[in-house]
Amino acid sequence: MRIAVVGSGYVGLVSGACLADFGHTVVCVDNDNEKIEALLQARVPIFEPGLDELVATNIREGRLHFTTDLAGAVSNAEVVFIAVGTPSRHGDGHADLTYVYAAAREIAGAIKDFTVIVDKSTVPVGTGDEVERVIRKANPVARFSVASNPEFLREGAAIADFKHPDRIVVGVEDDMAKEVLTNVYRPLNLNRVPIMFTRRRTAELVKYASNAFLAMKITFINELADLCESLDADIQDVALGLGLDNRIGPKFLHAGPGYGGSCFPKDTIALARTAQDAATPLRLVESTIAINDQRRRSMARRVIAACDGVVRDKTIGVLGLTFKPNTDDIRESPALSIIQALKDRGAKVRAYDPKGREAAAELLSSDDVYFASDPYDAAADADALVIVTEWDVFRALDLRRLREVMKSPVLVDLRNVYGYTQIEQAGFSYHCIGRPRQASSVATSQAAE
Structure with a gap:
């Protein structure tokens, strides 16, 4: 045709x-x-x-x-x-x-x-x-x-x-x-x-409903991750238990710093506004939007807490600028909010992303952020290193080399890429999302057996 x-x-x-x-x-x-x-x-x-x-x-x-x-x-x-x-x-x-x-x-x-x-x-x-x-x-x-x-x-x-x-x-x-x-x-x-x-109107709504539901699923698992930390439970096992239910499924159940990108943020807002205009507000969608907005700033607070509550004049390495791996899209990326919050508290930021540097440079000047050439350049003399986007290249970092180039061995893993045992044996202080040290150690030993 x-x-x-x-x-x-x-x-x-x-x-x-x-x-x-x-x-x-x-x-x-x-x-x-x-x-x-x-x-x-x-x-x-x-x-x-x-x-x-x-x-x-x-x-x-x-x-x-x-x-x-x-x-x-x-x-x-x-x-x-x-x-x-x-x-x-x-x-x-x-x-x-x-x-x-x-x-x-x-x-x-x-x-x-x-x-x-x-x-x-x-x-x-x-x-x-x-x-x-x-x-x-x-x-x-x-x-x-x-x-x-x-x-x-x-x-x-x-x-x-x-x-x-x-x-x-x-x-x-x-x-x-x-x-x-x-x-x-x-x-x-x-x-x-x-x-x-x-019908045409139904098809138009299917798209918004799909994205809003997935955004709610992400937000739900993120809130559960916070609850896991309070109750000494493991969010990864909780997500596995949820996802094995065929009615729920395993996708979009990975705890992290919140959703971003070109679709979920704008589509959830547009759907919420449409529903309000129709006098049938979607309270779940409205709550999802508010919770996700708050989560980004809360991730920066996690980094600050890992640095003993102070980041002024400290150097923070950030791995990942895009909202997800395998794209150069930084629209509504959690990384941008986290970087801005750290800078507001006086931190110096060194960032690396395999594909997102050019787009990020249009929003973040070189005076604000040093754009590194690789993960180890981002970690150089850093008081903490933060994984924000789970690019494959960040999944098997040379931990020994990282330890050598960093000022302080602090790793904040906002995507749960690593495990406590692996990182702490390399001499790092490890901070992740919704996973207690004890549960992680048990899971690791069981996997080894």
Whole structure:
């Protein structure tokens, strides 16, 4: 099929490249000339494992194209995906739909034959209705349908998620749109991927409900971790016991410094605002947002406590700036809040991240933070070292080397990457999340047996 994707950011680029790899002819559109010039040369502006190779292959095979000419791309397309940004609106937290509606107006002027316009962006319930009105007003004679097809892509695993999804959710209001989108996703039939067709508004809500539920799951295990510390229990065993229940499942049950990224923070806020406007407030979601915001600052307090309550004029090494591993995305990263809180208390920060340095440098000046070349550079002369993001490269650090370069052997592990026995035998004072020393030692000895 002939497909246009309006917006060549994370969602648009991954979706366009994967659709092209299915065999469709795809044109990705963006109004950023520099980005398009780079993509035409197969230079991908974001880090996502495997994406650069996927883009290069499909450009070479003639299935994937890039342009700033929206009208040209849309006029030849059978399906147009809208994949522009929907950031939180300043002032009230609602999703800012400015870019969505602007794209809809441009698309309206370029439609020639029957076209299915699909909201791929994360949008509040009712957005598809408004997109339809915008297009109808701009082009009363246009033949089109508007559908909702929310994305469920995890940064760091987006290609696998697109090609081997748990499900595909499609919201349509007519059989023609259903038939067209069935053909778009027909290549996934071999994998027997469930395609759920529903109404447009329902599909829009599924996306927000999914992210809000996962955010609540993360927040729940984080609160339980704090309780474990008070009751001398082990959060990792609690999470295992929970996750073995098929009704709950093991994913998103890893205690840590709170959720971040491009989706969970803005989507939970947008859903909460939508519910408030509908006079049906979602108290669980509202509490999740408040608890997660508080947790970031509380993580900084843990670091300060590990430094005997004082970090003024002390050097703190920070490992990890991105909100999760295998991405260069630092949006709403807990690391940024922790660093700022430490600096507010007078600390000097040395930070390292395998992919997030460039983005972080735009927010944190070199006067505020020293950006290290590797984990050991970040730990040099440090009074404490903090693991904030669980990159693989941090999972097997040379503890002896760390001990030698640090001023004080204090390790604050906010992702529970290590265990008490291993770290304390290396001469460190170890501080983690929700795990008592005794329980960890028992688990370690049992594993050894």
